[in-house]
Structures are given as C-alpha cells and as structure tokens.
Amino acid sequence: MTPAERIMIEHECARLIALYANLNDEARWEEIAALYAEDGSMTRPTSPDEPIVGRAAILAAFKARPARKTRHLCSNVVIDVLSPTEATGVSAMALFTPDGPPRLGSFHDRFVLKDGRWLFARRRGSLSF
Structure with a gap:
C-alpha cells in the first residue's frame, strides 16, 4: 500500500465518523444505518454492553428513540489502516x-471496505464520565 492510499483510507474513515455525528444530530436514521455493513454492530455509549447487530436492527433502534435535540462533537480521531480493506479508529465524543x-466518551470503530464504500463494521461507544 502506498502512503497516498493509506492517507485516503484514513480520510475516508475519519469522514465517516464526522458524517455519522452530523446525521445523528439531524435525525437522519436511514442514512446512519446505511453507514454500517449489513452485518455491522453498534454499541451506544450509554449501553456499552448491549450491542445492536445488523443494519436493520440498528435502523429500528434509532427509530425507536424519542425525538430530541442533540449536538455531537467528535475529536482526537486516530485511524489505523490494517489492510486495503480494513481499518480501526478511536475518537473522543461530546454529546x-x-x-x-x-x-463525554469515546468510540472504538472497525471499518471495512465493501463494494467500494467504507462502512462501520463495528462501532462501540463508551462514556468516560
């Protein structure tokens, strides 16, 4: 893998983290669910031991939430490229x-390249305090 390819993967995965936060604040649930691999999993920071598995289940979980106004801020994003089709990432989050x-908390992510798109394979959130 060339340095340029590594930088492109890092950029695409970091963009996915930011896009997720923006879509979440806009309650665009279908678009958030589409950021996950079909068999992806999500663990909310408020329920770190209760993974939600599968794109359809993730969408249903978002739709079941009561309406609310939020602003998510993500920072300290570090992406580690494992291969041309896999990466991991860590980011800080403030809600x-x-x-x-x-x-305040963090996300530990695993990303996969599927059909030319980077997606969340796993998104695990936790609260720091």
Whole structure:
C-alpha cells in the first residue's frame, strides 16, 4: 500500500465518523444505518454492553428513540489502516442536549471496505464520565 492510499483510507474513515455525528444530530436514521455493513454492530455509549447487530436492527433502534435535540462533537480521531480493506479508529465524543449535562466518551470503530464504500463494521461507544 502506498502512503497516498493509506492517507485516503484514513480520510475516508475519519469522514465517516464526522458524517455519522452530523446525521445523528439531524435525525437522519436511514442514512446512519446505511453507514454500517449489513452485518455491522453498534454499541451506544450509554449501553456499552448491549450491542445492536445488523443494519436493520440498528435502523429500528434509532427509530425507536424519542425525538430530541442533540449536538455531537467528535475529536482526537486516530485511524489505523490494517489492510486495503480494513481499518480501526478511536475518537473522543461530546454529546450536548438542552436538558442535561454534557456527556463525554469515546468510540472504538472497525471499518471495512465493501463494494467500494467504507462502512462501520463495528462501532462501540463508551462514556468516560
């Protein structure tokens, strides 16, 4: 793999993290679910031991949430490229809502390249405090 190919993968995976946060704040659930591999898994920071597996189940979980206003901020994104089709990543997350204190945590992600698109294979969130 060339340095340029590695940088492109890092960019695509970091973009996926930012896109996820923006779509989440806009309640665009179908588009969020489409960011996952068909058999991908998601673990919310508030429920780190309860993975939701499969794109359809992830979509259903988002749709089942009560409506709310949020702003997610992601930073300290570090992507490690494992191969031309796999990468991992870690990012810090801050969640702001009008009716509660900020929540701070992180995401540990695994990415896969499927049909020319980088997707979440696993997204595991946790709260720091």
